[in-house]
Amino acid sequence: xxxxxxxxxxxxxxxxxxxxxxxxxxxxxxxxxxxxxxxxxxxxxxxxxxxxxxxxxxxxxxxxxxxxxxxxxxxxxxxxxxxxxxxxxxxxxxxxxxxxxxxxxxxxxxxxxxxxxxxxxxxxxxxxxxxxxxxxxxxxxxxxxxxxxxxxxxxxxxxxxxxxxxxxxxxxxxxxxxxxxxxxxxxxxxxxxxxxx
Amino acid sequence: xxxxxxxxxxxxxxxxxxxxxxxxxxxxxxxxxxxxxxxxxxxxxxxxxxxxxxxxxxxxxxxxxxxxxxxxxxxxxxxxxxxxxxxxxxxxxxxxxxxxxxxxxxxxxxxxxxxxxxxxxxxxxxxxxxxxxxxxxxxxxxxxxxxxxxxxxxxxxxxxxxxxxxxxxxxxxxxxxxxxxxxxxxxxxxxxxxxxxxxxxxxxxxxxxxxxxxxxxxxxxxxxxxxxxxxxxxxxxxxxxxxxxxxxxxxxxxxxxxxxxxxxxxxxxxxxxxxxxxxxxxxxxxxxxxxxxxxxxxxxxxxxxxxxxxxxxxxxxxxxxxxxxxxxxxxxxxxxxxxxxxxxxxxxxxxxxxxxxxxxxxxxxxxxxxxxxxxxxxxxxxxxxxxxxxxxxxxxxxxxxxxxxxxxxxxxxxxxxxxxxxxxxxxxxxxxxxxxxxxxxxxxxxxxxxxxxxxxxxxxxxxxxxxxxxxxxxxxxxxxxxxxxxxxxxxxxxxxxxxxxxxxxxxxxxxxxxxxxxxxxxxxxxxxxxxxxxxxxxxxxxxxxxxxxxxxxxxxxxxxxxxxxxxxxxxxxxxxxxxxxxxxxxxxxxxxxxxxxxxxxxxxxxxx
Numbered sequence: 001x002x003x004x005x006x007x008x009x010x011x012x013x014x015x016x017x018x019x020x021x022x023x024x025x026x027x028x029x030x031x032x033x034x035x036x037x038x039x040x041x042x043x044x045x046x047x048x049x050x051x052x053x054x055x056x057x058x059x060x061x062x063x064x065x066x067x068x069x070x071x072x073x074x075x076x077x078x079x080x081x082x083x084x085x086x087x088x089x090x091x092x093x094x095x096x097x098x099x100x101x102x103x104x105x106x107x108x109x110x111x112x113x114x115x116x117x118x119x120x121x122x123x124x125x126x127x128x129x130x131x132x133x134x135x136x137x138x139x140x141x142x143x144x145x146x147x148x149x150x151x152x153x154x155x156x157x158x159x160x161x162x163x164x165x166x167x168x169x170x171x172x173x174x175x176x177x178x179x180x181x182x183x184x185x186x187x188x189x190x191x192x193x194x195x196x197x
Numbered sequence: 198x199x200x201x202x203x204x205x206x207x208x209x210x211x212x213x214x215x216x217x218x219x220x221x222x223x224x225x226x227x228x229x230x231x232x233x234x235x236x237x238x239x240x241x242x243x244x245x246x247x248x249x250x251x252x253x254x255x256x257x258x259x260x261x262x263x264x265x266x267x268x269x270x271x272x273x274x275x276x277x278x279x280x281x282x283x284x285x286x287x288x289x290x291x292x293x294x295x296x297x298x299x300x301x302x303x304x305x306x307x308x309x310x311x312x313x314x315x316x317x318x319x320x321x322x323x324x325x326x327x328x329x330x331x332x333x334x335x336x337x338x339x340x341x342x343x344x345x346x347x348x349x350x351x352x353x354x355x356x357x358x359x360x361x362x363x364x365x366x367x368x369x370x371x372x373x374x375x376x377x378x379x380x381x382x383x384x385x386x387x388x389x390x391x392x393x394x395x396x397x398x399x400x401x402x403x404x405x406x407x408x409x410x411x412x413x414x415x416x417x418x419x420x421x422x423x424x425x426x427x428x429x430x431x432x433x434x435x436x437x438x439x440x441x442x443x444x445x446x447x448x449x450x451x452x453x454x455x456x457x458x459x460x461x462x463x464x465x466x467x468x469x470x471x472x473x474x475x476x477x478x479x480x481x482x483x484x485x486x487x488x489x490x491x492x493x494x495x496x497x498x499x500x501x502x503x504x505x506x507x508x509x510x511x512x513x514x515x516x517x518x519x520x521x522x523x524x525x526x527x528x529x530x531x532x533x534x535x536x537x538x539x540x541x542x543x544x545x546x547x548x549x550x551x552x553x554x555x556x557x558x559x560x561x562x563x564x565x566x567x568x569x570x571x572x573x574x575x576x577x578x579x580x581x582x583x584x585x586x587x588x589x590x591x592x593x594x595x596x597x598x599x600x601x602x603x604x605x606x607x608x609x610x611x612x613x614x615x616x617x618x619x620x621x622x623x624x625x626x627x628x629x630x631x632x633x634x635x636x637x638x639x640x641x642x643x644x645x646x647x648x649x650x651x652x653x654x655x656x657x658x659x660x661x662x663x664x665x666x667x668x669x670x671x672x673x674x675x676x677x678x679x680x681x682x683x684x685x686x687x688x689x690x691x692x693x694x695x696x697x698x699x700x701x702x703x704x705x706x707x708x709x710x711x712x713x714x715x716x717x718x719x720x721x722x723x724x725x726x727x728x729x730x731x732x733x734x735x736x737x738x739x740x741x742x743x744x745x746x747x748x749x750x751x752x753x754x755x756x757x758x759x760x761x762x763x764x765x766x767x768x769x770x771x772x773x774x775x776x777x778x779x780x781x782x783x784x785x786x787x788x789x790x791x792x793x794x795x796x797x798x799x800x801x802x803x804x805x
Contacts, residue, residue: 009557011783019212019377026212026379034212034377037319040597041559042668042734044768044783057343057448059376062456062530079554097780098771099557103762104602106772110555129782138782 001054002154003061007080008072009097011043013142016169017070018049020146024157024165025053033059044100048080053156067154070145072128073097074114081117090123091148091189093141094130124148126188132181140181147185203249205382213380215373216241218344219311222351223281224253226307227386230273231257232266234641235670236285237320238371239313243283243673254388259667259674262612262641263288267295267310274308274364276393279355283311286327287611291642297334299364301409302398303416306389307359309351310336311367313374316445316492316527320371322592322611324525326493328469331366335413337420338470339429340368340444344378350429350467352383357425363416370492372445372527421471429467430476436460438541439484441477441501443469446492446528453534459541461488469497477501481510488540489516492528515540558600563769564733564785567595567662569704571603572765574631574660576794577714583629587622591615591643593635594669595662602766605633613642616659620650623657629718630657636687637667637675644690650723651694658717658724663687664732672735691725698724705730705787707794733785746786747804750777754800765795 004021008014015036025032033056036049050061061083069090071077077092084090096109128144143166149155150162166182167175202211203221213221219242223231231250233243243259250257256273260266263284270280282292289296289312296310312330315321331338337357341350347369354365397405398412420426438461442450447465454461464480466472481487481501489498495517502514515521522536538545561568578586590596590606591614599606608618616639619632634643639661647659667673676685691699698720702713710728717724755777762770762777767790769783781804791801 022377023212026210029210031379032212032377035372036375036377037371040320040594040669041562042594042671043560043562044557045559046557056452058452058530059372059378059448060529062452062534075554075557079557097783099555100560100766100768101558101601102555103771104766106759106762106775108773109771113554 001056002156003050003052003066004068004070005061005066005080005083006049006051006070007076008047009076010041010045010047012072014047014049014072017142017146018051020162020165020169021155021157022051023168024161027161027165028157031055035059046076046079048076068149068152070149072142072145075099075110078114078117081121084121087122089152089154090118090121091126091145091152092118092123093126093128093145124189126185128185131184131188135177135180135184137177140178143178143181144185144188147182148188151186151189201249203245204252207382207384209382210379211382212377213344214241214377215344215347215369215375217245218348218380219283219351220245220249221380221382222348224255225348225383225385226352226355227279227388228255228281228355229278229388230270230280231255231282232260232269233283234260234263234266234288235667235673236288237670238315238374239283239285239311240670240673244671247673261676263292264295267292267299270308271295271299274304274306275399276306276391277389278306278391279359279389280306280308281311283313285321286312286314286325287321287323289327289330291612293330296336298401300335300413301401301406303362303412304358304364305362307355308364309354309358309367310364311369313369313371314493315371324493326496327366328368328496329494331368332470335417337363337365337417337468338368339365339468341373341467342444342447342465343373344376345380347373348380353425353428357420357423360425361416361419361423363420368444370445370527417471421473426468426473430465430473431467432462432464432480434460434462436462437485438462438488439464439480439486440488440490441466441497442490443467443497444492446490449528449530449533450490452530453537456530456534457538457541457543457545459543466497470500472497472500474504478504478508481505481512484512486513486515488537490522490528490533491517494524559597560768561594561597562733562785563767563783564787565594566664566704566728566730566733567598568765568767569707569710569789570660570662570728571598571605573704573707573710573714574605575603575764577711577718578631581715581718583718586629586631587626589615589618589622589630589632591634591638593638595633595635598633602764612638613646616643616646616650619657619659620646620653620655623655631660632657633660633662636661636663636665636677639687640676640685647691648694651696656721656723658726660726660728661687663727663729666732666735668732668734672732688727691727696723696725698722699727700724701727701729703730704728705789707789707792711794733787737785746788747781747784748786748788748791748801749779749781749804751800751802752776754798756798756800758798761790761795761801765790
């Protein structure tokens, strides 16, 4: 039984990542639930997706009970932190997308809120955007995040299931770079599946 | 290979969105005709059908509005075909006129209407509970709880509908339509063949309508005692406390009870109108106290309490009607545990996170032509000395013009209401009325209101923001989309009404648009501005990555006037320590911000 919150900003591929995890779990015969919210904006609005694997009926994770928060954007990590259980892990992509309402007021990104709030939890920085850029395709940042999440061992899913779920969701010409991104992501957390499991 | 899970073989289990399960469900049910007007949270049903309906052997179409969509499906059903129409909850209001009559006419081929309600208003103007509309129209109401049940209930609903000759309303909500879960695929049934015969009940003139009333009651009674009723309802658990629940609310109860470490017997109602009265009364007879947990209004609660009153049954009742269960917003485990703890008399810690996190409002996408239109509109009004315009707006991405810095959105009730309300404002106000509507919304409900405005001599400026797509729901086609459909030209429609002051502009061309807009503002009669530019997301989908440009700020030239961030306000701009930057990941490359009307210092340049 595992509950994970994926959070970010519209356009970052948050939903795509969550679907792959859910598909992999279902392919293994597990029950998986996912809830996604579509706000008014097509791009740039906040997105949070919750995935639960195991014998659940509610796709919405109760407050303080998520095992992990996979955040694609810093402020969105903070916004969803209340879902995280005591001792839960935050995988944080170091990406800042400035809210327009702050930009209009010429305000800086609220760095202090991020550091203060995330400083109190078990956080692993994952520079997925930079890794993706190094691989020559900034769009694979979300696959880097999947690799990082897999390496924590909390998913309880086999690597093969995840990889085939990714392949089922992607055109063949993008497989190679995504597999590379997945491998790079696995190295980023400094954790290894074997140690945790 | 990217799989199309919806066409998979019988027996496979796929991880499907509730709305995808709906599309698979109508395929398995042998539906021949499906229709809709796009609306979240029902939109993905149409997205799937648009892609796969030909392979499913389903004639699917996007209609100009929900009423038309319902009528398309009703006619197919009259000819013996199974037909399906789906919409968001407020869409049923639009279809209501024909929907209510449909229960009088009855159906021949099974006909199912799906309403996707939106408790908590994630993407809507209200959270109306359409089960009440179903009962009001005397239509059978069923409510699934999960993607699997969405598919299963649709199959039962078609069988039931065809057996009793009556339409069925399936009520989904955001947290079912937008949930993903494993769904087991079944076999696709054979489709009915076309066989239309005239029938007096199809023409509800008073004489026929009088007779139809009696047959409605008869069909509802037959549904109440149908063999299918057992397929919808279920119960389990041993306890003197009976929880009667339905829909998405059901999903949270087991976990909430576990959290509180208490037990209850659960009666999960799947067909909530007409109720299976015998079963409900039997369950209540065994219980000491009864708790009603529903999402929306006290729909089942009212019916059950009426039954209890008629049968002189007195129990302890807890629900929305005596304030124990909240009447607004969607449920979840936390909320359910919260009110159940009070009913069970258990102390519960409420965890509260006190941190204040800066809001992230929904915004127009980088490159969105609506931003340019609003920027020009603001500038033109300022230059024309219009200080306090009244700006009715409408339902679409452009509703976001309500937010700063544009703040052009004063009044919005429903699809098309910008134009009708503009007549009301213009008739009474001395302020200039400038209203905004999108192309798809204009076709949906704006045209009759514009005819009204012209005919009754109202004077205002209507801006039709024509991006050639139904953008907010994910880019569905509009009556302008062609081929293979025939294109309806907005300008011709507007001119056809008789309106003389019609102006067409490309909002990306700020300079010319400004002049055009000012002309429209100066006209002393009803004027229509058609601001025509393709949705930026659609344009991106068609553009080759090689053509993508990204802009940057030349800090040497930037004078820090902040016009770009304060007035144009593209989502790709940000500031740090007073300097303006462009987020290269977000920039769409539309180049509008580099025009002198946004940056007079020519500081916004193409990045190498």
